[in-house]
Ligand code: SIN
């Protein structure tokens with residue numbers, strides 16, 4: 292699916308991570324993919340993350356789901372907003388909204404959050420750490436977009452919400468169904484529903500912070516260091532002052548630190564596994580019984596359609612020649628030949644019509660069986 296009158300190269304050059312952009316209805320024929328009632332239904336489910344924000348004057352109240360169904364019928368006239376996280380994991384038509392934005396690689400994509408607001412409802416002026424495309428699904432919302440903020444920006448005192456105390460908007464637009472507002476990380480924004488039945492889809496991205504990377508990679512290194520290599524100094528000489536930690540000793544200690552940290556190949560595999568770990572473990576496709584190799588061979592020989600679990604995270608890195616390392620839901624798989632071709636396909640598309648030849652490729656059967664068993668893919672039922 293492609294957006295009309297939207298030049299991806301120009302967008303990446305001039306706007307991505309740089310400045311906000313309003314994109315007026317770029318869809319051939321926009322249709323809202325999720326009914327408000329279905330969204331409310333998801334917010335009642337145990338394994339779905341949801342929040343309800345109510346505003347009374349300058350007072351903001353936040354409540355976490357799951358909610359009782361009656362909750363929505365008892366909400367009064369105060370403006371309110373329901374927010375449901377990762378709706379793409381549960382609703383294929385919402386997952387399809389990510390397709391036009393796949394010019395951003397899989398590993399940078401987070402999820403689609405959906406909001407539903409009553410007249411004047413909103414989540415308050417704030418800034419996010421990540422890029423977002425705010426797609427107006429139903430009804431209207433007035434967006435005000437303002438300056439770049441950072442950790443020095445003044446927030447309203449609130450235990451749960453990070454709302455900006457002051458907010459000078461530099462642009463203001465009313466979005467109608469199908470319109471999209473791109474907001475880069477750090478830009479203040481505030482969206483207020485104009486009339487009832489206001490639904491907004493936030494196609495959200497992610498980017499690791501330096502501290503997360505250091506922490507994760509170091510934790511991994513500590514877990515995998517086999518023998519406890521210890522500092523040794525068989526060449527020790529008498530020092531002028533026994534109190535000094537000598538430059539030689541420091542260089543050797545620093546080397547002990549950096550030698551492991553600089554392992555680029557080890558880092559690549561660790562990062563792929565770390566980054567492909569699922570955000571939510573639910574929406575589980577794991578079969579009750581492990582896949583039987585003969586059954587799988589038979590299904591593939593008939594030409595099966597392999598579906599990617601929308602809650603799963605897939606990416607790959609290149610190896611030598613045609614080899615790749617495939618990452619799916621925190622696991623890595625070394626692939627070459629036809630198996631590597633399949634791995635690239637399942638990363639690029641949410642479903643793959645498997646070539647019947649794969650039935651005769653034992654490494655590919657092993658990979659597909661492992662991915663089915665861990666719930667990352669499934670074979671489409673007839
Ligand atoms: C909303 O949908 O109301 C809020 C989305 C956002 O500001 O990130």
Ligand code: CO
Pocket residue numbers: 417418419480
């Ligand atoms: Co936001």
